[in-house]
Amino acid sequence: MDTFFKDVFKFKRRVLVVDDEPVNRRMLEKILSPGYEVLLAGNGDEALNVIKREKKVLSVVLLDLLMPGTDGYEVLEIMQKDGELKKIPVIVLTSDTSAEVKSLKMGAADFIPKPYDVADVILARIEKTIQLFESIKIVNATELDPLTGLYNKEYFMEYARSYDRYYPDRKMDAAAVNINRFHALNEIYGRSFGDELLMMLGRAISDYAGRSDGIACRYDADGYFLYVPSGHDIPDELSKVIADHETDDMRNIHIRVRFGIYPDVDREYDVLRRFDCALLACNSIKGDYKERAAFYDSSMHEREAYSERLMADMEKGLADRQFMVYYQPKFDIQGDEPVLSSAEALVRWDHPALGMISPVQFIPVFEENGMIRRLDRYVWREAARQIAEWKKEFGFTIPVSVNVSRIDLMELSFIDEITGIMEEAGITAGEYLLEVTESAYTEDSDRIIDVVKKLRSLGLKIEMDDFGTGYSSLNMLSSLPIDVLKLDRGFIKNIHRSEKDLKMVELIMDIAEYLDLKVVAEGVENEEQYALLKKAGVHLIQGFYFSRPVPAPEMEKFIKERLLYADDRKA
Amino acid sequence: MLTIEKLDELGCDTSDGLKRCMDDREFYLSLVPGAFDKKRYEALEKKINEGDLKNAFEDAHALKGVLSNLAITPLFDVINRMTELLRAGEKVDYGPLIAEMWEVQKKFEINL
Structure with a gap:
């Protein structure tokens, strides 16, 4: 000095x-x-x-x-x-x-x-x-972290070690606190809002640490650590303190915070490792919005290593075209025989070392670190190219639907990107379908509705995905700009065993008819389900009963069948 | 005109005062007249005579500070005694002290 x-x-x-x-x-x-x-x-x-x-x-x-x-x-x-x-x-x-x-x-x-x-x-x-x-x-x-005034990570770890020296017998919990989808919030609402959010959380955490005789720090962009004596219900207690500190704007967009807790830490571990464990628990519920808190257990280290591997390999995966777009056909079942109507584009990862990886495993990882944006665009472009290719080869269009997230819709460039992709592939808006999950409409719905209306005015058809898992009220449903309802597979699963589920589907069909919407049932796996859905008036079916998602060459088999069917009808 | 020699002759410790003025005699002498400003002594006397000992204390205290910094020892001695009595709120006869104050002040003032 x-x-x-x-x-x-x-x-x-x-x-x-x-x-x-x-x-x-x-x-x-x-x-x-x-x-x-x-x-x-x-x-x-x-x-x-x-x-x-x-x-x-x-x-x-x-x-x-x-x-x-x-x-x-x-x-x-x-x-x-x-x-x-x-x-x-x-x-x-x-x-x-x-x-x-x-x-x-x-x-x-x-x-x-x-x-x-x-x-x-x-x-x-x-x-x-x-x-x-x-x-x-x-x-x-x-x-100190200049933004929040909390300790920075290095000093926090030192203070945690001092804490242990002063209270060698006290049972302690290590906690990691993260904001769900912080990067996306930063992009959508701007950096100053993001900073306000971080400061608010900093104040709440500092307040809570003070009350619970603990210490806290901000360890990275949207991550905080807490070291508090055991016996507190940290997720519950801290959530209440956060609610007291939130501004109306933050409340309106439903900021979600997730917690990873390593309870009654093992003093044999260095403090750094204790917080690694808390962070692992916290990361284990990334993208899982039903779980607010997770508690550390030793198997988490293996899962974390797997996620790290997926993130590290994504770049090369995209460059080497390891990500494959598969297509699951949708059949129109309104006539005597099911007829291929369209398909949904779904991504798979054919990893050279790990084999075929399900999107269930890699999408939450990519959603959290923002890589999903690039992957989505890869799929959109690939699907558009495929539509054009099939049109050229078979002389007619098999429309393909692609999934778009709420985050995509909030991006200012989204409409330009979609139209650019269609132009590049040489397809029209009527040949391309967009699937938007029901839950996307529940937050900041005015803005989403506005974007979706613009997309429809360009001629794009919008399918509401996973209908029944979100919170659309009937009133809201009537004002949403959509063309198709995709019944969540949860409704279909037990339709042949549960009168109640069947009744629910019939009720939805009535609503859809009233609102002039087509209905797709996905996750149809057997003959019984198919028959019941047909009887209920469902327009389109998607599921293993007809076909699992398949690579483009296999999909062509269905297109050829449809050609033959059309020829037969003509004859 | 007051000179360093004259001030010393009148009992001041100018070497002490000069140390606080980086031994700049001219600068020191430019500050000195401020310590004998008649109006300030008149104001102090008036407050004492009116029994306003609190404000009289503030005036005396301020004068004491200036006189001590400039090392005007004879006048400092009188004002210091007065300040301590005023600080304690002593309702004594300040007449003799005031007379002494004027006597010393005038010795300097006539040489200004």
Whole structure:
């Protein structure tokens, strides 16, 4: 630190001298001006104005205590109550021993007795005070996260170790706290909103750590650690504190926070490892919006390694075209025989070492780190190209639907991207279908509806995916701009065994008829289900009963069958 | 005109006062007249006579500060005694002290 000061102490610091006596002011000015830039104030009010104006650059205030009007004690009190002004050191000028003690207790950094010491003594005291305060600021700046004021990770780990030394027998919980889809929120609502969100969470966590006798830090962009004595229900208690700190804007977009808890930590582990465990638990529920909290268990390390591997390999996977677009046919079952109507594009990963990987495994991982955006666009482009290719080969269009997420719809460039992809492939809007999950409409629905309306006005057909898993009210359903309802597979699974499920499907069919919507049933696996759905009036069927998702060449088998069927009909 | 020699002759410790002025005699001498400003002593006397000991203390205290910094020892001695009585709110007869104050002040003032 000494070397540091030798370097930075070269420039002239700014000093404010506050004294109602012109003789005293001039005398100090004379002493200080060779080494300092000296500002002068003749009373307390004048001093406060200068202090507020110069607070960022003022190195020290030399303050006379007894002055008419606002006196030095009042100035000191006002400064101590202000978070920023408090950081400026004050040296009081006084001839009374009792005043020295009082002012030091009130927060003064030092005192200079009157009559003044010789100039060198005064200069040395001022320099020492400035050095001390600047070094405190440097330490604070390095140990605290500037955005939230919480400890940074390195200092937090040190404090956690100290905590253990002070309380060697206390049972402790390590917790990791993350904001779900923070990167997406940052993109959609802007960085300043993201910062506000991080600060709010910082305040809530700091508040909670204080109440629960624990410590906290921000360890990365949207991640926080807490180290608190066991016995607290951290997810529940902290969620309540967060709710108290949230702004209306945050409440409206339903900020979700997830928790990973490593309860009653093993003291044999270093603190770093304890928080790795908490973080693993937290990451294990990434993308799973039903689970708010997860507790660490040892198998999580294996799963984490697998996710890391998938993330690391994605780039190469895209470059080497390891991601395959599969197609699952949808059949129109309204006539005597099922007829191929369209298909859904679904992605698979043919990993050279791990084999065929299901999207259930890699999509949540990619959603969390934002890579899903690139993968989605790869699938959209590939599907559009395939539609054009089949059209060229077979002379008619098999429309293909692609999945778009809520995040995609919120992107300003989305409509341009979709139209660009269609143009590039040489297909029309009527040949391309977009599947949007029901849950996408539930948050910020006005904006989503607006985008979907624009897409429909371009001629694109919109399918509402996973219908029945979200929260659309009937009222909302009637105002949503959609063309097709895709019944969630949950309704279909037991339709042949449960009267109630069948009734539910029939009810949805009535609503769909009233709203003039087509209905697709997905997840149809057997003859019984097929028959019941046909009887209920479902328009289209998708599921293993007809075909599992297949690569493009296999899909062509269905297209050829449809050609033959059409020829037969003609004959 | 007050000179360093004259101030010393009148009992001041100018070498002490000069140390606080970086030994700049001219600067020191430019400050000195402020310590004998008649109006300030008149104001102090008036407040004492009116029984306003609190404000009289503030005036005396301020003068004491200036006199001590400039090392105007004879006048400092009087004002210092007065300040301590006023600080304690002593309702004593300040007449003799005031007379002494003027006597010393005038010794300097006539040399200004």
